[in-house]
Amino acid sequence: MDRRTLGIAAVVLVVGGMVAGILLATLGSGALSGPGSSTPSAPAATRYTSGAFRPTTTVTVPGNWAVTMDQADALTLSPLVTDGTASPVPTDVAGIFLFRDTLAAMQDPACTMKPEAGVGRDARSLAGWVAARPGLTATQPQPVTVGGLSGYEVEASIAPSWTTSCPFANGSPSVSLLTNDAGTVRWVVFGTEKLRLQFLDVPGGGTVAVNTSATDGSIYPGLVNEVAPIIGSLSFAAR
Secondary structure (H helix, E strand, C coil): CEEEEECCEEEEECCCHHHHHHHHHHCCCCCCCCCCCCCCCCCCCEEEECCCCCCCEEEEECCCEEEEEEECCEEEEEEEECCCCCCCEECCCEEEEEEECCEEECCCCCCCCCECCCCCCCHHHHHHHHHCCCCEEECCCEEEEECCEEEEEEEEEECCCCCCCCCCCCCCCEEEEEECCCCCECEEEECCCEEEEEEEECCCCCEEEEEEEECCHHHHHHHHHHHHHHHHHCEECCC
């Protein structure tokens, strides 16, 4: 279990074996409708422009994905899944999460939503901090450009030997990773989760973090393939 606060809403994500299995079977196939579905193909993609998230962000959303949150500090896109007997619904097992002005989270036993002192707020500093986190297996930050913004990219997952758990993680190995000044955004890595963070510097100050996350790490390779055209379609306005 992982508690993530996006905006003002606390969301508890529980990995369901059936949902993860559906995603594993379909991610990368372009058909996230799941086994047994009678849908021959996904609906047409649409071009979406954020209403609240800033900088104003435009993205092509495939018909088998949906925008599930659009607020000043968070824009979320989630794949749609079904077992073939119901209409597709968004899943929290995987997705793309955009955050504005996230910061390094304090590394205290309580996994509080306070920033870690002494860590820079720019893309290079944030990516380097993630890469050096005890408890994580992470890649070295690499330069990246997304939607016209430049920054640094790092992939991470829980280290095999890590056993420390946040109080709300039900004993699952976990690392508190991201927060913000207002305490309205939290990201905690836990269990077998694997993610890719692209920290992008915004002209005039601040950052956008593009987080591609699979709570079940076994579906991460398929997720990366699935989201490539979505990430590639991102466009950030100048202000």
